[in-house]
Amino acid sequence: MNAPASPFERYRHIVVEGPIGAGKTSLARRIAERFGGTPVLEEPAENPFLERFYRDGRRYALPAQLFFLFQRVNQLRDLAQRDLFSEALVGDFLLEKDPLFARLTLDDDELALYQQIFDSLRPQSPVPDLVIYLQARPETLYERIRRRGIPMESDLSEAYLRGLVDAYSRFFHHYDAAPLLIVNTEHLNPVENDDDFSLLVRQLLEMRGRRVFFSLGE
Numbered sequence: 001m002n003a004p005a006s007p008f009e010r011y012r013h014i015v016v017e018g019p020i021g022a023g024k025t026s027l028a029r030r031i032a033e034r035f036g037g038t039p040v041l042e043e044p045a046e047n048p049f050l051e052r053f054y055r056d057g058r059r060y061a062l063p064a065q066l067f068f069l070f071q072r073v074n075q076l077r078d079l080a081q082r083d084l085f086s087e088a089l090v091g092d093f094l095l096e097k098d099p100l101f102a103r104l105t106l107d108d109d110e111l112a113l114y115q116q117i118f119d120s121l122r123p124q125s126p127v128p129d130l131v132i133y134l135q136a137r138p139e140t141l142y143e144r145i146r147r148r149g150i151p152m153e154s155d156l157s158e159a160y161l162r163g164l165v166d167a168y169s170r171f172f173h174h175y176d177a178a179p180l181l182i183v184n185t186e187h188l189n190p191v192e193n194d195d196d197f198s199l200l201v202r203q204l205l206e207m208r209g210r211r212v213f214f215s216l217g218e
Helices: 024-035 050-055 057-080 095-105 108-121 138-148 158-174 194-206
Strands: 013-017 038-040 089-091 130-135 180-184 211-214
Touching: 013 024, 024 038, 024 089, 024 130, 024 194, 050 057, 057 095, 057 108, 095 108, 095 158, 130 158, 130 194, 138 158, 180 194, 194 211
Parallel strands: 013 089, 013 130, 038 089, 130 180, 180 211
Antiparallel strands: none
C-alpha cells in the first residue's frame, strides 16, 4: 500500500483520545513521528499517586486526579504560547474530558472541590482541528492492558473499565467543539499494522463533515 499524504496538510492540531488501553498515546506518537509533528502527551509516570490509586482508588482518587489536572493545565498553557500556524501538534488528551474521570472516582464532596479547582485553573486552550476518538469494548481493553504488562495497571478491574468506556461514550456523544473521527479499534490496529495506519490517515484526509465513524469488519 502506498504511503499516504500527511494529515498535517489538512489538520495542524490533532488530538487522539480514548479510554485506557485504546492506544491513544501510541497512535499520537506514531502520527507525530511519521509526519514530523510535535507530540503533546500525558505523562502518567510522573504522577506519584497513580500506582496507589490503582491499588486503593477510594483513598487516592483525589490527589491522582488533581495531579493530572495541574499537569494538563501546565502543558496547555505552554501550548497556548506556541505558534500553532507554523508547528503541527499531536496530543493524547482533551482537557474537557478531565472531569469525566473525576465524576467516575470521586465522592460528592471531593467532586465539588475538584470542580472548583478545575473551573479556576482551566486555561483558554486551543481547540483542535480534529479529534480522533478510539473505541473498543471493555473486554478488549482489559486484554490489551493485561498483555502490555505495566505492573501498576495490574489492579485495574474490568468493572472500572466498563464505567470508563460508558463515560467516554457519553462524553463524545455530546462533543461538538471540533470535527470528530470515531474509530472502532476492535479489528483495526493503526499503531502496529502499517496498512491499518495508512487506512486511518487516508480516512483523515478524505473526511467530510464534523462527525464520521470508521470501522473495519472481521
